[in-house]
Structure formats: structure tokens, C-alpha cells
């Protein structure tokens with residue numbers, strides 16, 4: 444159990460604050476509680492093609508950095524066109540000779556095995572995920588890894604029931620699919636992409652993001668241990684050019700992408716006119732809407748979870764808070780008090796709430812947009828917490844007095860930065876919420892069931908959470924409208940995007 448130590452200089456009376464205001468992390472502080480499991484890292488990670496780890500043909504590697512301390516963790520193979528060709532050749536052969544022909548109930552056995560092996564090594568994967576990406580260990584341990592395993596379990600369950608995916612119709616796999624994923628949920632996005640694809644009988648070529656390749660390549664070890672037939676899943680690490688080679692490859696029957704809207708558009712242009720199917724899961728700028736009859740304390744927890752979960756590196760993050768005017772001041776006051784209690788620092792510490800920003804580049808993007816917010820005249824609040832001397836960190840930030848014309852209310856910041864706007868009527872809330880290029884998610888906080896139903900009909904968002912936020916489940920389809928993309932992941936709908944009707 445972590446113990447509490449009294450901080451030296453922090454005396455509430457000396458700081459002029461009334462003694463009744465007890466703020467954790469100020470008067471008292473937790474002793475360090477680092478997670479100590481061995482992530483079993485290798486010094487160098489090769490490409491995973493045809494169930495073997497192979498060096499890239501160019502011999503090129505790049506470094507993966509721990510964003511919490513800027514130290515190099517490992518070298519990652521940089522795949523280029525020739526490696527992507529080899530990966531597609533392996534996938535095509537596996538599809539034509541083994542996987543595409545195997546009965547679903549046989550495929551299911553492999554996928555169940557993958558899920559169980561991932562559970563067996565959950566702690567190791569959680570530590571590796573946190574070291575490579577900067578997210579707090581409590582999130583990789585309690586969310587990313589178990590949820591990744593859940594996606595394999597869920598889709599294993601479908602593999603022998605595919606006749607029920609499209610009632611009255613027969614379904615067939617598409618062939619080989621190419622997939623590119625981002626760095627915010629490296630292992631989980633991998634599971635989201637791979638599990639439905641292979642359950643349906645497709646084979647896969649996938650690329651993790653350049654800052655977070657380690658758990659992807661570690662998953663190759665699990666595929667080996669599960670005895671997955673060679674070539675069913677091929678993992679090729681690299682940069683944007685590697686991703687482009689995967690998306691445009693002639694063998695790909697379908698491509699799936701999760702990442703920025705900007706890159707999504709580049710990919711769509713590059714494959715326009717081909718017969719490739721595609722699904723795109725792109726950016727977001729979700730409204731989290733709090734009505735005056737909402738349970739305020741619960742809503743404040745939901746607001747915090749909505750924007751500070753995973754440092755705000757979440758496509759469906761509740762980055763725009765819309766508060767009903769009668770409760771705006773009360774919500775903002777409680778929110779600030781709550782934010783002062785958040786613990787920012789070492790992602791491996793079990794008590795850390797906000798870990799490291801994923802990369803130096805992302806930190807710069809956040810800093811740039813926050814500076815714009817200040818310049819535009821919004822009122823900024825940040826707690827006065829200490830940040831580690833090394834590593835990429837950013838204080839949780841709340842902007843109030845924001846209007847829809849502010850850039851911070853329109854652009855995806857993808858960091859721990861919340862913009863607060865107010866509204867007077869339900870119609871105004873709907874209009875403001877929908878006044879965005881995106882349409883991925885939204886949250887509604889109210890005591891009234893009818894209002895929840897009304898809002899979930901009116902809001903142009905793929906997911907609308909009611910009196911909760913950032914809840915995920917493999918059975919529940921996820922995806923966007925407008926510039927947030929198209930296609931769904933999860934549930935029966937997600938499987939429909941990996942098959943053809945015959």
C-alpha cells in the first residue's frame with residue numbers, strides 16, 4: 444500500500460487558504476508506487492512477416508523513445524516498399540491456401556488462444572505499453588490490455604456464427620486487408636483492427652505508429668505461441684511512407700485507417716478509383732453537455748475522465764464542455780478543485796492520473812494550440828503542480844470564456860486541454876454541439892430520460908454517452924460521421940465492414 448507523506452512547506456494556513464479546504468497532492472503526497480513487472484523488452488525489434496521476425500531489407504532501424512524520460516528503449520525495423528511487398532505476399536498465400544478456406548469454428552480456436560495468451564502476459568504488456576507510449580500504468584493495466592484481450596475473445600465467438608452477421612445472406616471474407624493505426628491506443632487499436640478481420644477469414648498487413656511499435660511487435664510473439672498459421676497477420680513497423688505503401692498496395696482488398704483526418708484524406712485520394720473497400724476512423728471534437736438537472740459531482744468526474752483519460756490523446760475525447768448557464772459557475776468551480784487533485788508524472792507509478800505526452804511533436808502541437816487559445820482571449824486555468832524535469836509533460840488545462848469561433852473550440856488538440864462553452868436552451872446546445880466538422884462522439888448529463896433520447900437523436904455523433912463518458916465494449920460499434928470518418932468497429936456492424944455479402 445502506498446503511504447502518505449506530509450509535504451514540507453505546504454501548510455494551508457501559511458498559504459492563506461481556509462483550513463477546511465483539503466486538497467490531496469498539496470498538503471499530503473503519495474510515496475512512489477512504481478509498477479515493477481518486467482516488460483521483457485528486446486534491444487531490437489524486427490518485422491513480423493510469415494510468423495517470423497525478419498530484418499528490414501534496407502537494414503534501417505529507428506529508435507523508440509520512452510516519452511516519460513526521453514530515453515531510448517529499443518530499435519525498431521523501418522519497413523519500406525519491398526518489405527511491405529513481402530508482407531502482402533505472405534498474407535496472400537495464407538489467405539489462398541489456409542485461412543480463407545478454414546472453417547470458422549477452427550479459426551475461432553486460434554483467436555481464443557491469442558486472447559488467453561494475452562491475458563496470461565497482461566502485466567508484461569501493460570508495462571511495455573506504458574514505457575513506450577507514456578500512458579499511466581493504471582490505464583494500460585485496467586483498460587488497454589484487458590480491452591484488447593476482450594476484442595479477441597468477442598470476435599473469436601463470432602468466427603463460427605458468421606451466418607448471423609447478415610441474417611438471410613451469406614458472408615465471405617474480402618481477402619487481404621491493409622491497416623494503419625495511431626499511437627494513442629497502440630495495442631488496443633491493433634486488436635480492434637486484427638480481431639474482426641481474421642475472425643471473418645481475412646489476412647492482415649498492419650502498421651503500428653512510429654512512436655509506439657513495441658507492443659505491436661510483441662503481439663507477434665503471441666501469434667507465434669498461439670500457432671497462428673504463417674502469414675495470417677503480418678506486422679510491419681515504419682513511418683508514413685510505410686503506411687502509404689500498405690494503403691495503396693494492389694493486393695489489398697480493403698484498407699482500414701485510424702489517425703488524423705489530414706492523413707485519412709491523403710489515403711482516400713490515393714486509392715480513389717480503385718475497388719478497395721475502406722473504413723476511416725479519424726479525428727473528433729466532441730461535445731460533453733451538462734444540463735442544470737445533472738448530478739453535478741458525477742458529471743465532474745465524467746468531464747475529467749472525458750478529457751484527461753490517456754492525456755487527452757483520444758479521438759472521442761470530450762474536448763468541448765457545454766454547460767447549461769444556471770450551473771456553469773458551480774461546475775467550473777468543482778472542476779477546478781477536482782483537477783488540482785490529479786497526479787501528473789511518472790506513468791509507471793500506480794497513483795499517476797496523467798502520464799507523459801506521447802511524443803515531442805505532439806507536445807509541440809498542444810503547446811502551439813494552447814498559446815493560440817490564450818492569444819484569442821480565452822481564460823486559462825492550470826493547476827500549479829510540479830512536472831518531472833525530463834520527459835514530455837503538459838498540465839491539465841481548462842479554457843473558459845470560449846466561443847465557437849475560437850480555434851481551440853474547433854481544432855482537435857489531442858491533449859489534456861478542455862474548452863468550456865455555455866448554453867441556455869436545449870436547441871442551442873444541439874446547435875453548438877453539431878457545429879463542428881467532426882462527428883465521432885458526444886456526452887449528455889441530465890436526470891431526464893426524455894432529454895437523453897432527444898439529444899441522442901439530434902446529435903450528429905457516432906456514439907452518444909448518457910451520464911457517463913469514454914465507455915467501450917467490443918459488442919458496441921464505434922465510428923463517426925462527417926470528417927470523423929466512416930465505417931464501424933466492434934459489434935456485428937464492425938464485422939460487416941470486413942466481409943462481402945454473397
Ligand code: NAI
Pocket residue numbers: 623624625626627650651652653681682683684685686687688690701702703704706707709710724725726727757758805808855856857
Ligand atoms: P497521423 O495520422 O500522421 O498518424 C497515424 C498513422 O498514420 C501512423 O501510423 C502514421 O505512420 C501513419 N501515416 C502517416 N502518414 C501516412 C500516409 N501518408 N499514408 C499512410 N499512413 C500514414 O497522426 P500524427 O501525425 O501522429 O498526429 C497528428 C494529429 O493527428 C494529432 O495531433 C491528432 O490531432 C490527430 N490524430 C488523431 C487520431 C485519432 O484517433 N483521431 C490518432 C492520431 C492522431
Ligand code: MG
Pocket residue numbers: 507508509510574575576654655656
Ligand atoms: Mg515510444
